[in-house]
Amino acid sequence: MSAAPRTLAAVEPAPREELVQLCAFQVGGEEYVLDIMRIREILAPQRITPVPHAPPFVVGVINLRGAIIPVVDLRERLGVPVTAPTRRTRLLIALIGTRKVALVVDAVTEVVRIPRAEIKPAPALLNAGGPKFFVGVCGQRERLKLLLNVRALLDSSVKVPGAELRALATAQASNEEGETP
Amino acid sequence: MREAPADPLDAFFYRPDEDPGEIPDINADAQPIPVPEESPRELLSFELAGEEYAVDIHRIREIVKVPPITEVPRAPVDVLGVMSLRGEVIPVFDLRRRLGLPPADDEPSKRARVLVIDAGEGTSGVLVDRVAQVVRLKPSSIEATPQGLGPGVQPEYLAGIGRVKNRMYILLDIRATLANAGKVRA
Numbered sequence: 001m002s003a004a005p006r007t008l009a010a011v012e013p014a015p016r017e018e019l020v021q022l023c024a025f026q027v028g029g030e031e032y033v034l035d036i037m038r039i040r041e042i043l044a045p046q047r048i049t050p051v052p053h054a055p056p057f058v059v060g061v062i063n064l065r066g067a068i069i070p071v072v073d074l075r076e077r078l079g080v081p082v083t084a085p086t087r088r089t090r091l092l093i094a095l096i097g098t099r100k101v102a103l104v105v106d107a108v109t110e111v112v113r114i115p116r117a118e119i120k121p122a123p124a125l126l127n128a129g130g131p132k133f134f135v136g137v138c139g140q141r142e143r144l145k146l147l148l149n150v151r152a153l154l155d156s157s158v159k160v161p162g163a164e165l166r167a168l169a170t171a172q173a174s175n176e177e178g179e180t181p
Numbered sequence: 182m183r184e185a186p187a188d189p190l191d192a193f194f195y196r197p198d199e200d201p202g203e204i205p206d207i208n209a210d211a212q213p214i215p216v217p218e219e220s221p222r223e224l225l226s227f228e229l230a231g232e233e234y235a236v237d238i239h240r241i242r243e244i245v246k247v248p249p250i251t252e253v254p255r256a257p258v259d260v261l262g263v264m265s266l267r268g269e270v271i272p273v274f275d276l277r278r279r280l281g282l283p284p285a286d287d288e289p290s291k292r293a294r295v296l297v298i299d300a301g302e303g304t305s306g307v308l309v310d311r312v313a314q315v316v317r318l319k320p321s322s323i324e325a326t327p328q329g330l331g332p333g334v335q336p337e338y339l340a341g342i343g344r345v346k347n348r349m350y351i352l353l354d355i356r357a358t359l360a361n362a363g364k365v366r367a
Contacts, residue, residue, distance in 0.1 A: 020194070037195040049349050050232060051326070052280035052338065061327055061342070063349055068342055070327045097201030119190060135193045147193050151201070 022112040024145055025105040028080025031145040041093040042108055045085045062102055071102040077153055079162045096151055123169040133160050137173050144170045226313040226350055230282040235316055235350040243297040247289045259362050273306040274362045300359040318343045
């Protein structure tokens, strides 16, 4: 298949050659990315006040300069072991619309700057039959990173596809990387 | 790759006007807090499972040291037992279980207390780890419980989150929390 024809959309998303910046982070040994424009702050872990009867992945709230923000442990949400905080553990303060959510991650790794066109669709295996938690994949063969749909992660009580499924899917995507599109 | 009219990837990229979905604005009055605007509320703060909670002080009839609590066979799961309050036998509820907190692993410490409360169905006691102090909260320092906590939260148990200086208290509506206590058997 030849290169995708260039079309102008009615409402303008970033043109496919435009560089996007993605903040990459690690959860349970795998790498994910979020749009860097969504990340307001990156904090060292701080005291989290638990709230009774919250769903398992909402570990509580923090007080961020006066605002009370719910904290989602991405390790719990993605079904990976929650290890004790290390020096690399961070709280990502993510914006969804005007609301903030704090996400606990094992480490923040880098900012990836790539043309939007280099983002490939997520393997269908990952999103089968449920909300689209992973909206794409980027990166080199050995270091594929999944694009997270943070809103789906927070809205849904559907379990996120587990680690084995993700490993299988990224292996599959990794193989496809080597093929000509 | 084909160009779809609406690229599903668009939702990934942040836009200030995007729809936040199920996460309402934490600072809005998602739950109306029944607080008279004028006077500060007086609350009793106490510790349970390492966190500080607070309840309206006028709900509390007495605070007593933990008396012998007689376990009742085949009692509902959230009842620790019964105690004698000057001859009156009242149930003692397990507040940790009502709130979904881990059960206490030790005997109550010397600082534990029973809060005697007049709930809808008569007098009852709740066991807490430690009573801290009376806290006066201006209505303006009380915030609605963040609803982004998802479907599991019982919003009626929580009357909001109060902040005084650097401390946060989880405000409990103790009547709502105990409203159906003692109904479910193990």
